[in-house]
Amino acid sequence: MAFELVPGLEGVPIAESGVSFVDGQAGKLEYRGFDVETLAENSTFEETSLLLLHGKLPTHSELEAFKREMVGYRKLKYRIIDLIKCLPETGHPMDALQAAAAATGMFYPRRRAMDATTRRQACYRLIAKLPTIVAAFERLRKGDDHISPNPNLSHAGNFFWMLSGKEPDPAHEHILDVALILHADHTMNASTFAGRVVGSTLADPYCVVSSALGALSGPLHGGANEDAILLFRKIGKPENAKNVVGEMIGRKEKLPGFGHRVYKTTDPRAKILKRYAEQLTKASGSPNYEIALEVEKLGIAHYGEKGIWPNVDFYAGIVYSELGIPTECFTPIFAMARVSGWLAHWLEQLENNRIFRPTQQYTGKHGQAYIPLSDRK
Ligand code: CMC
Numbered sequence: 001m002a003f004e005l006v007p008g009l010e011g012v013p014i015a016e017s018g019v020s021f022v023d024g025q026a027g028k029l030e031y032r033g034f035d036v037e038t039l040a041e042n043s044t045f046e047e048t049s050l051l052l053l054h055g056k057l058p059t060h061s062e063l064e065a066f067k068r069e070m071v072g073y074r075k076l077k078y079r080i081i082d083l084i085k086c087l088p089e090t091g092h093p094m095d096a097l098q099a100a101a102a103a104t105g106m107f108y109p110r111r112r113a114m115d116a117t118t119r120r121q122a123c124y125r126l127i128a129k130l131p132t133i134v135a136a137f138e139r140l141r142k143g144d145d146h147i148s149p150n151p152n153l154s155h156a157g158n159f160f161w162m163l164s165g166k167e168p169d170p171a172h173e174h175i176l177d178v179a180l181i182l183h184a185d186h187t188m189n190a191s192t193f194a195g196r197v198v199g200s201t202l203a204d205p206y207c208v209v210s211s212a213l214g215a216l217s218g219p220l221h222g223g224a225n226e227d228a229i230l231l232f233r234k235i236g237k238p239e240n241a242k243n244v245v246g247e248m249i250g251r252k253e254k255l256p257g258f259g260h261r262v263y264k265t266t267d268p269r270a271k272i273l274k275r276y277a278e279q280l281t282k283a284s285g286s287p288n289y290e291i292a293l294e295v296e297k298l299g300i301a302h303y304g305e306k307g308i309w310p311n312v313d314f315y316a317g318i319v320y321s322e323l324g325i326p327t328e329c330f331t332p333i334f335a336m337a338r339v340s341g342w343l344a345h346w347l348e349q350l351e352n353n354r355i356f357r358p359t360q361q362y363t364g365k366h367g368q369a370y371i372p373l374s375d376r377k
Helices: 036-042 045-054 060-073 078-086 093-107 116-140 155-164 170-182 190-200 205-216 224-235 238-250 268-284 288-306 312-322 327-351
Strands: 020-023 028-031
Touching (some): 028 036, 028 045, 028 268, 036 170, 036 268, 045 060, 045 116, 045 155, 045 327, 093 116, 093 205, 116 155, 116 205, 116 327, 155 327, 170 268, 170 312, 190 205, 205 327, 224 288, 224 327, 268 288, 268 312, 288 312, 312 327
Antiparallel strands (some): 020 028
C-alpha cells in the first residue's frame, strides 16, 4: 500500500495524547486541560511537573512529598561531576547535558523491567538532576568549583544558587519559575517525538531524555532562544534593526524566534515572556527589549500574513539575560523545563506502546552490478 509522503510529518498524528493541547489559530496552550496562562499565574514548576506526569493537580501533601523526593535527588554522583570536569570547556552546555544525562542512567541500569515505582523515581530523578548538571558544567568550565544544591530552595531558586552561590532575588526566582512552567510541554514537537520514538523501543528514560536533548539543541528548536538574543546584541540599538532585519529578509535568512509549525499567531508563551522582558529591561536600562520590539514589528510586517509570528524563543533570551544567566545556558533552561513534558509523554507512550517503525519512499537504485575494487575507475 502506498502512503503519501508528508515532509516534516506536518499534520500527521503519531500518537493519541492527553498531555497538552495547542490551538494554533487562537494562540492557546493547555497542559492536561489547564490554560498555560492560568498555570503561569498560579502554579509552580514543581506542581506543573506533577500535573504533566500524573494528569491531575496534586494535593498539598502530594506536592510536599514530591518536593522532598526531588530535593533528595538533586545531587550528582561524584563520578558524574568527574565526567563533567573532563568535558571540553569550549563545548556547548547542551552537549554536556546530553552526555551527563545519558551517563547518569548507567548508575540505574534497569533497562527492561521497570515497575511503576522505578519509572516514577526515574522521572523525578531526571527532573531534579538536570539543573545541577547545567550549573556544574557552567561553573567547572570557567574554573570555579561546583556548588552543591541547596535543599531549602525551590527548583528555580536552587538553580540560581548553584550558578552563583548566592540566595536568589525572589522576583528573579519567580520569573524563572514562570519560564519553566511555560516551557514544560508543547504537544508533539521534535524533541518530544524523538523521546517517544526512543521510548517506544523500551530504552530506559535516561536514553529517552538524552535523545530528546539532542533534538532540542538544534537552532530550529530550542537553540533559537540563544540565536534571538545574539541577533538583538548584533543589532545593538533599535535604529539599526531596520537595516539588519532588511538584510536578513533579503538573504531569505530565517528570523530566530519567529515562526512555528502550529501557531499562526503570536505564541501565548511569548506574550507572557514579553511582559517580563519589558519589566526587566526597564529596570536595567538594557536596549534589548526596544530592539526586539523593532524586530518584531518588521518581522510581522513582512511575514505576518504568511502566519509567521514571534514564538516562545523570541523574548525568552532577553528574560534569561536580564536574570544574569549565561547565554549558552538558555537552551539548557528550556531542557530543564521540557524534561517534565518528555517524561509525561514517555509514561503515556508506555501505557499503550508499539515501536515506531515508519516507512519511506525509496528513491535509490536497484540491481547494481558489483565491480571489483581493482577494476573500478
Ligand atoms: N523567518 C523567516 N521566514 C520563516 C521563518 C522565520 N523565522 N520561519 C519560517 N519561515 C518561512 C520559510 O522560509 C518558508 O518560506 P517559503 O514557503 O517561502 O519557503 C515558510 O515560512 C515555511 O517555513 P518552514 O521552515 O517550512 O516551516 P516549518 O513549520 O517547517 O518550521 C520552524 C517551523 C519553527 C522550524 C520555523 O518557523 C523556523 O525555522 N523558525 C526559526 C527558528 C525558531 O524560532 N525555532 C523555534 C521554534 S518554537 C520553540 C521550539 O519548538 O523550540
